[in-house]
Amino acid sequence: NAGVTQTPKFQVLKTGQSMTLQCAQDMNHEYMSWYRQDPGMGLRLIHYSVGAGITDQGEVPNGYNVSRSTTEDFPLRLLSAAPSQTSVYFCASSYSLLNYGYTFGSGTRLTVV
Amino acid sequence: GENVEQHPSTLSVQEGDSAVIKCTYSDSASNYFPWYKQELGKRPQLIIDIRSNVGEKKDQRIAVTLNKTAKHFSLHITETQPEDSAVYFCAGVSGGGADGLTFGKGTHLIIQP
Numbered sequence: 587n588a589g590v591t592q593t594p595k596f597q598v599l600k601t602g603q604s605m606t607l608q609c610a611q612d613m614n615h616e617y618m619s620w621y622r623q624d625p626g627m628g629l630r631l632i633h634y635s636v637g638a639g640i641t642d643q644g645e646v647p648n649g650y651n652v653s654r655s656t657t658e659d660f661p662l663r664l665l666s667a668a669p670s671q672t673s674v675y676f677c678a679s680s681y682s683l684l685n686y687g688y689t690f691g692s693g694t695r696l697t698v699v
Numbered sequence: 700g701e702n703v704e705q706h707p708s709t710l711s712v713q714e715g716d717s718a719v720i721k722c723t724y725s726d727s728a729s730n731y732f733p734w735y736k737q738e739l740g741k742r743p744q745l746i747i748d749i750r751s752n753v754g755e756k757k758d759q760r761i762a763v764t765l766n767k768t769a770k771h772f773s774l775h776i777t778e779t780q781p782e783d784s785a786v787y788f789c790a791g792v793s794g795g796g797a798d799g800l801t802f803g804k805g806t807h808l809i810i811q812p
Contacts, residue, residue: 619799628705628788628804629743644799676742687733687745688800 588612592677592691599667599698607662607694609677615689617680618660622646622673623693629676635660667698701726701791705803713811718779720806722789723771729791732772733800734763737786746787747774776808784810 593608611618619634631644635654649671651663660679664671674695678688702725712718724732733748749756749763749772756763760779765772776783786807790800 617799621802626708626804629800629802631799631801634799686731687748688743690742690744692742 590677590679590689590691592675592694594694595692596695597697599664599696601667601669601698603667605664605667607664607675607677607696609660609662609691610658611660611677611679611689612658613679613681613689614657615679615681616657617682618654619644619678619688620650620652620660620662621676621678623676624673632662632675664696669698672696672698701729701801703789703791703801703803705789705806707806708804709807709809711809711811712779714779714781716779718774718776718783718808720774720787720789720808721771722773722791722803723769724791725770726791727767727770731792732763732765733790734774735788735790735802737788737805739785743788779808779810781810781812784808 590611616637620632621629623629630646632650633652635641638654638657641652654660674693676693677691680686680688705722730751734746735743736746737743747758747761747763749765760777762775786805788805789803
């Protein structure tokens with residue numbers, strides 16, 4: 587049982603490049619989400635999914651796309667990287683929407699130059 | 700949606716003393732309030748949570764209290780130890796939960812030897 591696995595751990599992109607951050611969980615959790623963490627800003631929700639085939643936007647969705655083709659995987663795509671997207675990205679999953687704590691992945695530190 | 704305010708942003712206490720971190724929330728329908736601990740360079744980890752039908756919950760040196768009327772909840776750490784040094788985040792679940800957890804901006808707890 588690996589929990590929530592994120593790859594890569596570190597990434598440097600040039601402005602305008604695209605990439606996909608991978609997230610996979612093996613706990614059969616229905617709810618998955620992506621957060622970004624910036625100094626002094628806490629954790630802000632980018633996109634979330636309540637099950638396979640269902641996704642929705644969070645607080646800061648601009649510049650990001652997601653898809654959920656399986657229960658296990660929830661990749662985050664940066665369409666055209668910008669320096670403002672320099673951040674630490676966390677994927678999280680939960681058994682249910684309500685009343686259950688999240689399990690977080692180990693994070694991806696992304697730098698856009 | 701939910702809005703969670705957290706205070707203080709930095710808290711320094713002597714080893715062995717108690718620490719209290721406070722959060723307020725805006726959505727009276729919120730009914731689940733977890734606390735996460737994040738050590739430097741690590742992922743956030745759930746340390747304790749409370750549901751709206753409970754006023755207080757304890758787990759060894761950690762306790763959380765909830766005042767639904769005033770819409771605030773607090774984390775209490777007693778007999779602080781060096782390993783308690785970390786950033787602590789409170790969170791609330793907004794409305795029906797689909798929007799996920801809304802996090803406070805975090806409290807950097809420093810334990811002075």
